[in-house]
Amino acid sequence: MKTERAYYGETGDVFHAEIRELKPWGDKTALILDRTIFYPEGGGQSADRGTINGFPLLDVREEGGEILHLLSAGDGAVLKPGPGELVLDRVRRRDFTVHHTAQHLLSGTILRLTGFPTVSMRLGDEVCTIDVDAPAFPEETIIAVEEAVQDAVEADAPVVIHLCPPENLGDFPLRKVPPQGEEVIRVVEIRGNDFSPCCGTHLDSTAHIGMLRIVGAEKYKGKTRLSFIAGRRVLRDSRLLGKNAGAASRALKVPVAETGAGVLALLDRTKELERKLKALEEENAAAKAAALLQKAGVPPPDGGGDLPGSGILVARSFPDAGINEVLSIGRAAQKLTGALVVLAAEGEFKFAAFCSDKKARLPSILKEPMEARGGHGGGGPSFFQGVFPGRQELELFLAALPKTF
Secondary structure, eight states: OOOEEOTTTOOOSEEEEEEEEEEEETTEEEEEESEESSOOSBTTBOOOOEEETTEEEOEEEEETTEEEEEEEHHHHHHOOSEEEEEEEOHHHHHHHHHHHHHHHHHHHHHHHHHOOOEEEEEEOSSOEEEEESOSOOOHHHHHHHHHHHHHHHHTTOBEEEEEETTSOGGGSOOSSOOOSSOSSEEEEEETTTEEEEOOSOOOSBGGGGOOEEEEEEEEETTEEEEEEEETHHHHHHHHHHHHHHHHHHHHHTSOGGGHHHHHHHHHHHHHHHHHHHHHHHHHHHHHHHHHHHHHTTOOOOOSSSSOSOTTBEEEEEESSOOHHHHHHHHHHHHTTOSSEEEEEEGGGTEEEEEOOOTTOOHHHHHHHHHHHTTOEEEEOSSEEEEEOSSHHHHHHHHHHSOSBO
16 A cells, blocks of 8 residues: 655644554554654665654665565553654654755755765765775865855755655756666755755755865775764764863863874873883882792703793792783793793682793693682693682682692
């Protein structure tokens, strides 16, 4: 059954229709109406939202020539064929109407200035995108396009809808190929800027777009994907940018206009501090490793080819250190001795083992006692690590290790 499409011209707050049929649709209920104010998803534009007899409309789809109004199965079970009161979410409709008109103007402007056509588009709830058949989009081109679009917005160019037939489709310099097999082709003209076949909702003038801003450009499948916002989304984005810029300005103690340079300078200082901190952490780990080996009676390196301590097993648990600090100490110890060093992060129930002696095979030494206490882990000849269900199992594992291997 064909549904009359009243979503192009109807502007009232409440719209009355007849619910002709209800049927299951997956985990939802689909309503078919005699006429509708709700735009179904299509042409890159998302479906309208609102209510039918007070129940939230979840989606609107067009399938097999039918317009399906989707409600939850629970809400659909309450409704019956008969009168329907349709209330449109006009804020959402306005937002998508602004962005669909803006997309036509943007794509037409890009084609006019650069010669690159738009091959696809998507109107999202947060950001809208177009894919342009261009390998790159330099910043100066983006600025030129934005300025030209704004010129057209401020020129208040009329947006005219042509229905073909009765008008002749061949009279219009269309930006893209029209759909095939349609009895009537709807052509949207932005006077002096664009002609495009389109079934979406549009403004009657470019002035109502307000403003358009391109917020991103990235390579995508050999083309360039441009992200843009228009209308009140630009206003909301401007507020957010202003709020963040103000916060950064106060934190950096620089004027708003200098926050970019201030952030870059802060990053440089942070990198230098991180470099110094890393050096200090390595020095600290080396000192702890040396003290650990000295307390265990392992002789210090003598400058010869082989490191001392081969065959000795040194085990130590650190109650306050995390596994990352334990790993740093263990790596430092591995450079000082041929002993097998087993270190544990007590609070995380984890351990790590290190050995520079090429004859040692850590899995054969550690796997069995680890698994016997409920631990699991793994590693290779010179490094092994594992974790236990709790502190007691970790302590039993460390106590069971031999003094030599």
